[in-house]
Amino acid sequence: MIGVLLKCVSWIGFVCLSLIVVENSWAIVVTEDAVPFLEERIELSETPTWRAMLALHVVAGITCLLASFLQFFRSLVRRVPRVHRWLGRIYTWSILGVLSPTGFYLAIYSKGGIAGAAGFVVLGIFTTHSTWMGWISIRHGQTREHVRWMIRSFAMVTTAITFRIYNIAFTELGMHYETVYLVALYLSLIGNAMAAEWLIARMNSSRSTETQKNTEHEKHPNPVAAFGSTHTPRFRPANRV
Numbered sequence: 001m002i003g004v005l006l007k008c009v010s011w012i013g014f015v016c017l018s019l020i021v022v023e024n025s026w027a028i029v030v031t032e033d034a035v036p037f038l039e040e041r042i043e044l045s046e047t048p049t050w051r052a053m054l055a056l057h058v059v060a061g062i063t064c065l066l067a068s069f070l071q072f073f074r075s076l077v078r079r080v081p082r083v084h085r086w087l088g089r090i091y092t093w094s095i096l097g098v099l100s101p102t103g104f105y106l107a108i109y110s111k112g113g114i115a116g117a118a119g120f121v122v123l124g125i126f127t128t129h130s131t132w133m134g135w136i137s138i139r140h141g142q143t144r145e146h147v148r149w150m151i152r153s154f155a156m157v158t159t160a161i162t163f164r165i166y167n168i169a170f171t172e173l174g175m176h177y178e179t180v181y182l183v184a185l186y187l188s189l190i191g192n193a194m195a196a197e198w199l200i201a202r203m204n205s206s207r208s209t210e211t212q213k214n215t216e217h218e219k220h221p222n223p224v225a226a227f228g229s230t231h232t233p234r235f236r237p238a239n240r241v
Contacts, residue, residue: 017161018065025058044109053102060098064157067091071150088150092135095153100128112182119185126193127156148200155196162188 044050067090070076070083077084107120134149166184175183 014158014161015069017165018069021160021164022062022065025062028054028058040111041109050106050109053105056098057102057106060094060102061157061160063094064091064099065160067094068154068157072154088138092131095127095131095157096135100124100131103127112178112185115182116185119182119189123156123159123185123189126189127153130156147203151200152193152196155192156189159188159192162192 067087071087071091103120103124107117107124110116110120112119130149130152134146134153137143137145137149163184166187167180170180170183171177
């Protein structure tokens, strides 16, 4: 019961935070007025190529976040696998076709100098690799590998959420703006990667336990047989002559 409650709270939190990111990011695409992010990059915002790449990046990011809302519900995967497959295709190709390529371009012009650019390049490499491996593994019917790689991919995509959380938190603590930007970037990258590996390790551990229990049950299907028969033969007196 507690596990189900935690999953529901986590999912609701993810949806709410994603919608906040969507609302804030969408303003960059649709508005002609200056928004804080563009005000900080006035010269770049007047460059058509950079502005187009930024718009495509935002749209692709919103698309993959929205497509991932229902992907981790086992009941949906089992009952309506077609929906899962189509959402997976949208998620995968919005990343591989648009999000990652535009992200590599934007990383060149990112804030934070070389350190900032390097962080976004590493993020792009991890996101591309994990998403591609997730796609390839399911094409080969490797379901468990597919789940593992997609967890890693999802962890990288959600750095868009954790980065903003850390940014707000460290700003409230009074850290310098440039320091906050770099710390939030690398902390979201490393923290999300570690969270993904922890979740994968936990899944592997639970599956190993289930496999061991199933193996023991196959060897001893009768619980009594595992510890020897408890039947006590009746005493038969010797036949009288």
